[in-house]
Amino acid sequence: MADILDTSIKYLQGIGPKRAELLAKELNVHTFRDMLYYFPFRWIDKSKVYPISSILKEELLDSEEVNTSSYVQLRGIITKKELVGFSNGRPIKGKARLVFTLTDATGSIQLVFFSGLKWIAEKIKENEEYIAFGRLTLFNNQVNMVHPELYPPAQAATYGSGSMVGIYSTTEKMKNGGFGIKAITKIESLLLEKTLPHIKETLPDYIIQKMGFCSLAQALKNIHFPMDQKALDAAQRRLKFEELFYLQLSLLKQKNVRTSKGGGIILSKVGDNFNKCYSSLPYQLTNAQKRVIKEMREDMRSGKQMNRLLQGDVGSGKTLVAVLLSLIAIDNGYQACIMAPTEVLANQHLASIQKFLKATDVKVALLTGSTKTKERRQILKELEEGSLNIIVGTHALIEERVKFHRLGLAVIDEQHRFGVDQRSRLWSKNDTAASQQTANPAGGPALQLPQPPHIMVMTATPIPRTLAMTLYGDLDVSILDELPPGRTPIITKHAWESQRKQVFDFMRQEIDKGRQVFVVYPLIKESEKMDYENLEAGYMRIVEEFKAPQYITAVVHGKQKTEDKNLDMQLFASGKAHILVATSVIEVGVDVPNASIMVIESAERFGLSQLHQLRGRVGRGSNKSYCILMSGYKLSRESRKRLELMCSTTDGFVLAEEDMKMRGPGDIEGTSQSGLAIDLHIASLSKDGIYLQQARDLAEKILTQDPQLSAPENRLLTEQLILLRHQGKDPKDYSSIS
Ligand code: ADP
Ligand code: MG
Numbered sequence: 001m002a003d004i005l006d007t008s009i010k011y012l013q014g015i016g017p018k019r020a021e022l023l024a025k026e027l028n029v030h031t032f033r034d035m036l037y038y039f040p041f042r043w044i045d046k047s048k049v050y051p052i053s054s055i056l057k058e059e060l061l062d063s064e065e066v067n068t069s070s071y072v073q074l075r076g077i078i079t080k081k082e083l084v085g086f087s088n089g090r091p092i093k094g095k096a097r098l099v100f101t102l103t104d105a106t107g108s109i110q111l112v113f114f115s116g117l118k119w120i121a122e123k124i125k126e127n128e129e130y131i132a133f134g135r136l137t138l139f140n141n142q143v144n145m146v147h148p149e150l151y152p153p154a155q156a157a158t159y160g161s162g163s164m165v166g167i168y169s170t171t172e173k174m175k176n177g178g179f180g181i182k183a184i185t186k187i188e189s190l191l192l193e194k195t196l197p198h199i200k201e202t203l204p205d206y207i208i209q210k211m212g213f214c215s216l217a218q219a220l221k222n223i224h225f226p227m228d229q230k231a232l233d234a235a236q237r238r239l240k241f242e243e244l245f246y247l248q249l250s251l252l253k254q255k256n257v258r259t260s261k262g263g264g265i266i267l268s269k270v271g272d273n274f275n276k277c278y279s280s281l282p283y284q285l286t287n288a289q290k291r292v293i294k295e296m297r298e299d300m301r302s303g304k305q306m307n308r309l310l311q312g313d314v315g316s317g318k319t320l321v322a323v324l325l326s327l328i329a330i331d332n333g334y335q336a337c338i339m340a341p342t343e344v345l346a347n348q349h350l351a352s353i354q355k356f357l358k359a360t361d362v363k364v365a366l367l368t369g370s371t372k373t374k375e376r377r378q379i380l381k382e383l384e385e386g387s388l389n390i391i392v393g394t395h396a397l398i399e400e401r402v403k404f405h406r407l408g409l410a411v412i413d414e415q416h417r418f419g420v421d422q423r424s425r426l427w428s429k430n431d432t433a434a435s436q437q438t439a440n441p442a443g444g445p446a447l448q449l450p451q452p453p454h455i456m457v458m459t460a461t462p463i464p465r466t467l468a469m470t471l472y473g474d475l476d477v478s479i480l481d482e483l484p485p486g487r488t489p490i491i492t493k494h495a496w497e498s499q500r501k502q503v504f505d506f507m508r509q510e511i512d513k514g515r516q517v518f519v520v521y522p523l524i525k526e527s528e529k530m531d532y533e534n535l536e537a538g539y540m541r542i543v544e545e546f547k548a549p550q551y552i553t554a555v556v557h558g559k560q561k562t563e564d565k566n567l568d569m570q571l572f573a574s575g576k577a578h579i580l581v582a583t584s585v586i587e588v589g590v591d592v593p594n595a596s597i598m599v600i601e602s603a604e605r606f607g608l609s610q611l612h613q614l615r616g617r618v619g620r621g622s623n624k625s626y627c628i629l630m631s632g633y634k635l636s637r638e639s640r641k642r643l644e645l646m647c648s649t650t651d652g653f654v655l656a657e658e659d660m661k662m663r664g665p666g667d668i669e670g671t672s673q674s675g676l677a678i679d680l681h682i683a684s685l686s687k688d689g690i691y692l693q694q695a696r697d698l699a700e701k702i703l704t705q706d707p708q709l710s711a712p713e714n715r716l717l718t719e720q721l722i723l724l725r726h727q728g729k730d731p732k733d734y735s736s737i738s
Contacts, residue, residue, distance in 0.1 A: 004198045005033035013190060022177045036191055038184075039223050039239075039682055040166025042071065043232055047163045049075045053106035055136060056143050071167055074132045074145075075153065076104035081126050083117065091117070100124065100150075102132050110144040115176065124150055133165075133181075147175070149182055164226040188224045196221060203242060204716045207698070213238040223682075237691070240683040244470075245695035247680075250721055251473030252699050255307070256707055258474075264304040265408050265451050270297075271331030273360040274324060280359035281320075288482035289317055295478050296325055296456065300409070306454035309472045311462060312480025313652040314616025315487070318458045319349065321480070322411045323356045325456065330362055330389045334408025334453075337391045339398070341414045343368045343562075344569065348591060349413065350392045357390075367393035367402070370562065407453040414459060460616070461609055462652035464660045466689040469696055481653075490619040492627040492647045494603075503628055504545050507597060511551065511578045515596040515623060520614055522605040523558065523583035531583070532559065538601060539581045552577040584610065593621030603629035603646075604639035608659035611646050638662060660685065 009031055010020035023029040029038055050072050078100050085095030098113040098121055111132055113120050124130070134148030168184040199217040201208070208215070214222070219235040226232035285293070292310060299306035312318045326336035338353070340346040350366045357364060365379050365388055382388035386405030391397065457475065468477055495503050507517050519542065521535040539555050546553060554568035554577035571577040573592055580595075584606070598618045603611060611629070619625035629643050645658055683691060702714065709718045 003033075003200065004195055005031060005036065007032045009035050012187065012194075015187070019177060019179070022174065022179070026171050026174050026179075032191060032195055035187065036195065036220055037681065038168065038188075040168050042167040043164045043226065044071055044073065044167065045163055045165075049073050049131075051106040052076060052102070052104045052109050056107055056109065071133065071135055074102060074104065074109065075129070076102040076108075076132070077129050078124060078126050079103040079108065081121065081124070083121060102130065110142070111148050111150070112139075112144055112146050114147070115172070120150075129153060149180060151182070163228060164232055166224055166226075185224075192221055192224060202716070202720055203245075204713050206713055207245075211238075211241065211694075213241070236682070240688050241691045241695055243681055243683045244688065244692050245699060246720060246724055247470060248473060248692075248696045248699040249703070249717065250724070251470070252696075252703050253709070253721070255474045256703060258305065258307070263451050264300075264302060264306065265332075265334065265454065266301055266303055267328055267332040267334065267408055267454070268301040269332050270328060273331050273362055274327040276359040277324065277327055277356055281356075283484065285320070286317065286480075286482045286484055288312075288480045289321055292321055292478040292480055293324055295476075296321075296454075297328065299476070300325070300328060300454050305452050306456065307475045308456050309468065309475040309477045310456055310458045310480065311468070311477060312458070312460065313462055313483065314460045314613060315620050316460075316480040316483055318413075318460070318480060319352050320356060322413075322456065322458065323353055326390055326409055326411065327360065327362065329408030329454075332408065334406045335383070335386065335389055335391070335404050336409040336411065337393070337397055337404070337407060338411040339413065340392070340394060343370065343394055344565075345413065346392055346394050352591065353390065353392060362389045363387065364390040364392065367391055367396050369394060369396050371396070404453075410453045410455050412455070412457045414461075460613065462612075462656040464653070464657045464685070466685045466692050467656075467660060469692060470685060473696075486622055487619055488622070488624050489650055490598075490615060490625045490627050492615065492629065492650070494629045494631065494643045494647055497630065497632055500630070503599065503630070506626075506628075507579070507599070508546070510597055510626075511546075514594075516572065516575065516577070516592060516594050517579045517597040517599065518595055518614075518617055519579060519581045519599045519601065521581070521583055521601045524605065532557070534602070535581065535583060542579060542581060546579060551579065553579040553581060556580060556582040558583060584614065591620060592617070594623070596621070596623045596625045598625075598627045599630060600627065601630050602632070603643060604631045604635055608642050608645065608655045608662070609652075611642070612652050612655050615646070615650070616652075 008020065009015055009023055009029055010017050012032065012035070015023070020030075023035070027034075027038060029035050052074055055072060055074075080099075080101035082099045082101075084097050084099055085092045096114070096117060098117045100111040100113075101108050102111055111134075129152065130150050131153050132145060132148040132150050134145045136143055137146050166185065166188075168181050168188075170179055170181060170184060174180075196217050199220065201216050203213070203216070207213070213219075214234050216238075219238045222231040222235035223239060226235065292312075296306060296308060296310075299308060310318060310321065312321075322338055326338070329336045338349055340349050346366060346368055350364065353364060363382075365382070367376065367379055371379070379388065379391070380401060380403070383391060384403045384405055396402070457472070463471065511517060519538065521531065521538060523531045523535075535555075535557060539553070543553055552571070554571045556565050556568050556572075560568075568577070568580070572580040575594060595618050598615055600606065600611065600614055606614070615627040618627060627646075629646060631639070631643065635643070641662070645655060649655065685692065702709070702717070705711075706714050709715075709721075
């Protein structure tokens with residue numbers, strides 16, 4: 001039987017093909033189901049009407065209850081109606097507006113419309129009572145309401161029977177097409193009436209029982225038209241949980257499929273190279289390093305393919321972990337590759353890896369986009385023959401022509417710059433090697449399947465736990481939560497533009513002590529031209545202030561030729577330059593332990609995780625290090641809070657959590673490029689961590705007992721996973737590639 005929810009929305013009374021098109025375009029709503037799952041983003045208590053005087057106070061706008069992004073309901077009489085910005089009866093572009101004055105017993109407020117003027121002016125009558133419902137804005141220091149919903153009090157009854165009113169987000173185009181909040185409310189009401197008796201349950205009964213959920217039908221009704229807060233809570237709880245549950249179930253199932261394929265290369269031996277490197281280290285491993293190496297060794301000899309995320313703050317020593325694990329692969333007769341997001345970083349990796357490998361016989365090479373043809377040919381040949389043990393490189397490594405003899409471990413640094421697809425392309429790198437083995441006339445009996453290498457993804461961007469569970473839900477996670485000893489914590493200070501002279505004096509002091517300084521400028525696509533001008537001006541000011549030859553200043557940015565960039569980078573890395581002026585590109589690279597000051601210009605324009613990454617560029621040596629956040633005077637509340645947070649903690653995980661709370665998970669550095677769908681419909685990774693944990697636990701438990709989800713009581717789960725996949729709502733499936 002066809003599901004009524006699959007009906008095209010154009011067949012709903014009052015919609016039709018034209019408005020259906022608008023819905024499809026603006027809201028991606030095509031079917032009854034889509035529309036039914038178009039939930040309000042906020043609910044307000046309809047019984048609550050604010051006295052106008054109470055919202056005119058500016059301080060109230062700052063309060064939690066009423067602020068510039070929240071909706072309020074007012075009730076009063078339209079005492080004035082005025083068309084402004086017209087010349088000879090014709091609207092002046094950008095100026096024309098319709099202004100009503102709404103007055104109650106306590107005061108008056110202006111209601112402003114910028115479009116649909118004639119129509120609204122005709123409809124809304126002076127000296128009559130209205131309920132105005134909308135968002136408050138501050139214009140010229142005056143609180144007013146722009147494009148409110150306006151209706152006579154009598155009409156309020158059409159809004160469902162409960163006391164809560166759902167607020168749907170709508171766009172300007174939608175409003176012009178007749179889809180204001182009120183219209184959407186009507187559509188939902190009609191839709192519920194039509195579909196409620198036919199709605200099929202989407203969770204197995206035993207889960208509903210166990211979790212004490214309401215039915216799906218009830219949840220859908222109450223998310224749109226809750227009788228009260230309690231009903232709304234119940235509906236949200238169930239819908240959020242369900243969304244997170246299916247996401248986790250899907251991720252874990254993919255993971256199961258992959259690991260059950262077996263085929264993990266068994267790397268059990270700890271051999272010469274490992275031991276030589278280990279005993280030549282000038283320092284002890286941190287406990288955290290020991291722990292994660294142990295975790296990954298277990299994986300690598302388990303017979304299953306390792307897929308692990310290594311999270312560790314900047315400076316926590318991830319490179320060494322990668323090297324030691326690579327050596328295990330090599331000691332077992334396999335190769336390793338280490339992939340970095342940029343050439344600069346690949347170069348740096350190579351340099352530090354070579355240092356670690358001095359005591360070993362391991363052969364390592366670099367492959368990037370700028371490797372010369374002749375050299376590249378040689379490298380590719382040696383890789384395929386197996387005489388090259390470790391290859392460090394960029395995206396160039398996942399190109400088709402790169403083949404390994406026996407790739408045992410692939411390390412991907414800074415995962416968020418690589419898509420999931422790219423990660424999975426590494427898995428097939430051994431195909432030829434394995435098929436060559438099968439074709440070997442020496443005659444091994446069994447056909448050997450291509451074995452995917454073990455995968456370790458390293459990220460220096462601490463990711464909140466809830467986000468990691470989702471974004472990397474298919475990976476196991478290891479955490480390096482300890483910095484090598486002997487580092488003095490970085491001191492972070494916020495400085496205003498007016499304190500620039502003091503900042504320069506301080507820089508001079510440190511440089512005279514033999515230290516080096518980073519000065520970093522934001523570079524944002526939208527304002528790129530101006531950003532470069534700022535950097536240019538900043539560079540000139542520094543050169544003026546810190547005169548050569550006593551002080552040398554290097555500069556690095558994206559518009560330079562690679563040679564110039566490398567030259568200046570080298571100048572700074574070798575200690576010949578005292579100051580490096582750069583755009584935020586240095587965020588992912590460069591290890592200059594002698595640098596002790598990081599000056600971040602226009603710091604208010606960076607996100608928390610980016611600030612944290614930048615700060616991590618100093619404090620790598622034993623010198624006392626400083627991070628100075630320069631800002632202009634105009635700071636939004638958010639920016640101010642970000643800067644304060646930076647000054648108060650150096651813990652990347654704390655900052656990541658805060659970042660997610662402040663900006664939502666979608667904006668966290670790099671997650672949008674990650675290739676995993678985390679665009680959740682109703683649940684929030686920052687607010688619904690508890691549900692997420694519950695959902696993951698339950699999904700894990702179910703899959704342990706019934707890995708194929710073939711038990712009768714789990715049939716619905718399989719059906720739902722398939723349905724979600726068809727809707728494109730499951731995370732990208734890449735298990736098929738392995
Ligand atoms: P990450 O990549 O995690 O930001 P790195 O691997 O670049 O950190 O390590 C930062 C610095 O710390 C490097 O100079 C490295 O040699 C050093 N280091 C790594 N492990 C230790 C350790 N256990 N003790 C002291 N220094 C260490
Ligand atoms: Mg690193």
